[in-house]
Amino acid sequence: MSAAPKGDLRIRARDLRASAAEAVSLIWRAASANVMVFLLATLVGAAAPIATAWATKLVIDRLTTPHGAVGGLALALVATGLGAAVLPVLVHYLRAQIGRSAGLTATERLFAAAERQVGLRNFENPTFQDRLRLAQEGIGRIAEIVDGIGSALGGALALTGFIASLLILSPAMTVMVLVAAIPALVAEILLSRRRSAMEWSIEQFHRREFFYSQLLTGVAAATEIRLFGIGAFLRARMMDERRSSDAAGRRMDLRELRVQGGLTVLSATVAGVGLWWAITAARGGALSVGDVAMFLAAVIGVQSALATLTAAISGGQARLLAFTHYVAVVRAEPDLPRAQQGTAPQLRQGIELRDVWFRYSDDHPWVLRGVNLAIPYGCAVALVGLNGAGKSTLVKLLCRMYDPTRGQILWDGVDLRDIPPAMLRERISAVFQDHMNYDMTAGENIALGDLTTLGEPGRIREAAGRAGIHDKLAALPRGYDTPLTRIFVVGTDKDDPVTGVVLSGGQWQRLALARAFVRNDSDLMILDEPSSGLDPEAEHEIHTVMREHREGRTSLLISHRLSAVRDADHIAVLDGGRITEHGSHDTLLAADGSYARLFRLQAAGYQEAL
Numbered sequence: 314m315s316a317a318p319k320g321d322l323r324i325r326a327r328d329l330r331a332s333a334a335e336a337v338s339l340i341w342r343a344a345s346a347n348v349m350v351f352l353l354a355t356l357v358g359a360a361a362p363i364a365t366a367w368a369t370k371l372v373i374d375r376l377t378t379p380h381g382a383v384g385g386l387a388l389a390l391v392a393t394g395l396g397a398a399v400l401p402v403l404v405h406y407l408r409a410q411i412g413r414s415a416g417l418t419a420t421e422r423l424f425a426a427a428e429r430q431v432g433l434r435n436f437e438n439p440t441f442q443d444r445l446r447l448a449q450e451g452i453g454r455i456a457e458i459v460d461g462i463g464s465a466l467g468g469a470l471a472l473t474g475f476i477a478s479l480l481i482l483s484p485a486m487t488v489m490v491l492v493a494a495i496p497a498l499v500a501e502i503l504l505s506r507r508r509s510a511m512e513w514s515i516e517q518f519h520r521r522e523f524f525y526s527q528l529l530t531g532v533a534a535a536t537e538i539r540l541f542g543i544g545a546f547l548r549a550r551m552m553d554e555r556r557s558s559d560a561a562g563r564r565m566d567l568r569e570l571r572v573q574g575g576l577t578v579l580s581a582t583v584a585g586v587g588l589w590w591a592i593t594a595a596r597g598g599a600l601s602v603g604d605v606a607m608f609l610a611a612v613i614g615v616q617s618a619l620a621t622l623t624a625a626i627s628g629g630q631a632r633l634l635a636f637t638h639y640v641a642v643v644r645a646e647p648d649l650p651r652a653q654q655g656t657a658p659q660l661r662q663g664i665e666l667r668d669v670w671f672r673y674s675d676d677h678p679w680v681l682r683g684v685n686l687a688i689p690y691g692c693a694v695a696l697v698g699l700n701g702a703g704k705s706t707l708v709k710l711l712c713r714m715y716d717p718t719r720g721q722i723l724w725d726g727v728d729l730r731d732i733p734p735a736m737l738r739e740r741i742s743a744v745f746q747d748h749m750n751y752d753m754t755a756g757e758n759i760a761l762g763d764l765t766t767l768g769e770p771g772r773i774r775e776a777a778g779r780a781g782i783h784d785k786l787a788a789l790p791r792g793y794d795t796p797l798t799r800i801f802v803v804g805t806d807k808d809d810p811v812t813g814v815v816l817s818g819g820q821w822q823r824l825a826l827a828r829a830f831v832r833n834d835s836d837l838m839i840l841d842e843p844s845s846g847l848d849p850e851a852e853h854e855i856h857t858v859m860r861e862h863r864e865g866r867t868s869l870l871i872s873h874r875l876s877a878v879r880d881a882d883h884i885a886v887l888d889g890g891r892i893t894e895h896g897s898h899d900t901l902l903a904a905d906g907s908y909a910r911l912f913r914l915q916a917a918g919y920q921e922a923l
């Protein structure tokens with residue numbers, strides 16, 4: 314596994330500062346009172362061992378002196394020992410509290426930032442996906458950042474106190490201990506940078522492993538996996554991903570083992586030399602017994618404070634580097650240049666696509682190559698075309714999930730780019746080909762189409778009625794309050810567990826239709842393959858309903874079932890990224906082009922069967 318490129322690490326110094334500033338301000342704003350008590354307790358806790366060491370030295374010196382009074386000192390020793398024992402428990406509690414408060418705020422901000430990505434481009438970008446996942450992990454480690462700040466401050470205080478103590482006893486030894494510590498500090502900082510780069514580079518393995526694990530443990534793919542017997546195959550792929558990330562982790566651990574092992578030997582040697590010197594000096598009468606005890610406590614204290622400080626700095630750096638992903642997501646620009654001002658005018662004239670070109674990225678081929686299409690106000694326009702012709706892509710452009718690469722889409726003459734996406738989408742309702750089935754109650758599944766209906770069951774029922782699913786939903790064990798999921802229990806009533814229900818594909822499709830219908834006042838209704846999963850009777854019934862629903866409304870209907878689109882006001886054929894034919898059903902049949910060919914092909918299929 315290669316480390317992150319050098320350029321990446323250079324950028325990281327700046328990112329690190331931004332990350333530190335963001336983390337400190339987040340922690341402070343989320344829990345300022347607790348932070349103050351935490352810092353105070355940490356500092357007092359760090360001073361306690363120094364006080365203990367001095368009290369111990371004085372007690373020993375007095376004990377070895379005839380008639381030395383030790384009562385007060387012994388009490389002080391007990392008090393500092395008590396403080397040293399109790400404070401860490403308090404610090405631990407405060408750290409967890411601060412971590413929770415800051416984590417709550419950060420989670421809210423992260424998901425709000427993800428919502429600010431109003432289009433789909435970033436969500437389809439693997440780098441952004443990696444960042445999102447690492448950002449969530451980073452939030453989980455905020456408590457460690459708090460810990461790091463505490464350890465750094467405590468370590469610095471303990472270090473200063475013990476160095477001062479050591480200086481009194483032996484300036485030469487002080488220099489020696491400090492010089493031995495510098496390589497440790499530098500090495501730890503470099504190691505932590507390398508570890509962060511490694512973690513970033515193996516994120517792709519984690520994401521793929523997660524994908525396979527979801528497949529293997531989720532319900533969605535369970536039937537196919539069993540039928541095709543591909544469980545072992547998928548598991549092998551998942552384990553490959555795990556092995557790749559483990560291999561990178563093992564290499565990093567080995568590197569740390571070598572470096573940290575060497576550094577430990579170095580500090581043990583320094584401590585040994587110091588001990589030998591102190592004992593020799595005490596023998597010669599240059600140091601008292603208490604001095605030797607103090608010396609030992611100071612050497613151990615300096616080394617342990619340095620270790621704490623080094624770990625706090627390198628660990629803090631690693632955590633802040635992980636936190637840079639959070640900062641990158643919350644500060645990311647919206648993916649679509651966003652119209653802040655402006656409104657979506659109520660549709661009066663219609664929608665027009667003017668020479669629209671689109672490709673998903675510079676590396677992808679063109680999907681649309683100069684589409685010109687009008688969807689006049691109050692008309693039903695049908696879009697037909699072969700698989701992959703770009704029909705769903707065109708729908709996504711209409712909802713402004715992406716902006717056209719070239720050309721314009723006009724809403725009553727206003728460029729969609731000049732309309733805030735949220736306002737535009739309030740005027741549109743849709744059933745998508747790949748509609749969502751939410752693991753929520755039946756009523757909620759419909760109300761998601763217009764949240765104002767959450768408190769208005771009448772509107773929900775009416776939409777369900779129009780989509781032909783009311784009777785089914787009303788007959789469920791808890792009617793519209795029945796959870797449509799077997800994945801988790803909805804509600805908290807332990808004595809009366811709510812059993813979830815699983816709907817069929819066609820029933821889910823009707824629910825998706827109801828979700829679109831519930832948004833009554835929409836200006837544009839988009840129906841992308843709304844009846845593909847329905848039985849023939851249901852399909853006929855739904856098309857009748859949709860025809861009624863479309864009456865006087867502006868709508869765009871996409872279907873491979875050409876009998877379903879024949880009564881649209883206009884039919885447009887999308888082929889090779891362009892509109893190649895358009896007109897009414899009769900005109901297109903008379904023109905004897907590709908629409909006529911496809912229509913006859915489908916009709917012949919039915920006739921042959923008769």
Ligand SMILES: Nc1ncnc2c1ncn2[C@@H]1O[C@H](COP(=O)(O)OP(=O)(O)OP(=O)(O)O)[C@@H](O)[C@H]1O
Pocket residue numbers: 437673677680698699700701702703704705706707746
């Ligand atoms: N998110 C995406 N990223 C990259 N390419 C995409 C993406 N979505 C679709 N495409 C590509 O764009 C082309 C058009 O796809 P689209 O889904 O719009 O076709 P369609 O006409 O709706 O097809 P179908 O009738 O099969 O539903 C296809 O070649 C597809 O591979």
